[in-house]
Amino acid sequence: MAPKSKPSSRAPKKRDATRERLLSRALALFQRKGVEGTTMRDIAKAAKLSLGAAYYYFPSKEALVFAYYEDNQEAYEALAAELTGTTREQLGALFHGKLDTIRAQRKMLAAIVQRLVDPGDPLSAFSAQTRAVRDRALGVLERVLAGAAVPSDVVPLAARALWLLQMAMMLVFVNDDSDDQKRTHGLVDDALDMIVPMLPLLGTPMGKAIADKVTAALAKAGI
Numbered sequence: 756m757a758p759k760s761k762p763s764s765r766a767p768k769k770r771d772a773t774r775e776r777l778l779s780r781a782l783a784l785f786q787r788k789g790v791e792g793t794t795m796r797d798i799a800k801a802a803k804l805s806l807g808a809a810y811y812y813f814p815s816k817e818a819l820v821f822a823y824y825e826d827n828q829e830a831y832e833a834l835a836a837e838l839t840g841t842t843r844e845q846l847g848a849l850f851h852g853k854l855d856t857i858r859a860q861r862k863m864l865a866a867i868v869q870r871l872v873d874p875g876d877p878l879s880a881f882s883a884q885t886r887a888v889r890d891r892a893l894g895v896l897e898r899v900l901a902g903a904a905v906p907s908d909v910v911p912l913a914a915r916a917l918w919l920l921q922m923a924m925m926l927v928f929v930n931d932d933s934d935d936q937k938r939t940h941g942l943v944d945d946a947l948d949m950i951v952p953m954l955p956l957l958g959t960p961m962g963k964a965i966a967d968k969v970t971a972a973l974a975k976a977g978i
């Protein structure tokens with residue numbers, strides 16, 4: 756397994772305590788009952804707030820899931836800020852670290868997998884509503900690739916390919932029943948060991964031609 760990055764030394768972002776309590780209680784309920792099986796009234800009651808107060812902070816259950824996405828992305832960026840080592844080591848730390856950040860919500864994410872992969876669903880990793888978080892995640896990968904032997908004009912495509920791989924690993928991870936999800940972590944290492952040595956090939960004429968075709972296909976698919 757690739758070495759993990761050092762803990763972030765940045766000061767934690769100051770947050771509203773009520774917002775945090777609502778989100779914490781909601782995630783606990785989502786883990787136990789699923790997103791569909793949980794109501795806003797359930798969440799308000801668990802947070803010891805009135806329903807109106809809960810709606811003041813989060814107008815819907817989907818808004819709570821979006822808040823989770825935002826917080827998870829911040830944790831990912833904090834991890835990225837402390838990266839060191841080779842491109843392979845940095846990508847390994849990012850991939851393994853990302854899986855660690857979603858470990859506590861595996862059941863919730865497994866319950867909404869169909870929504871996560873449907874571009875038409877607001878909660879999807881591919882939806883217009885999640886584009887800002889998606890772009891930030893791509894930015895993290897682009898910064899790592901910028902320090903590798905990858906042509907600058909191919910970096911965005913390579914970052915998207917790695918992001919799609921990361922999403923695939925997350926989908927495997929949430930349903931992985933092996934001890935500490937070792938099966939998924941092993942798959943991450945095997946995939947990166949194959950892919951990273953191939954990155955410089957994107958700078959060759961053949962590599963660029965393939966990259967152009969893949970870019971066009973992804974654009975056609977709206978990804």
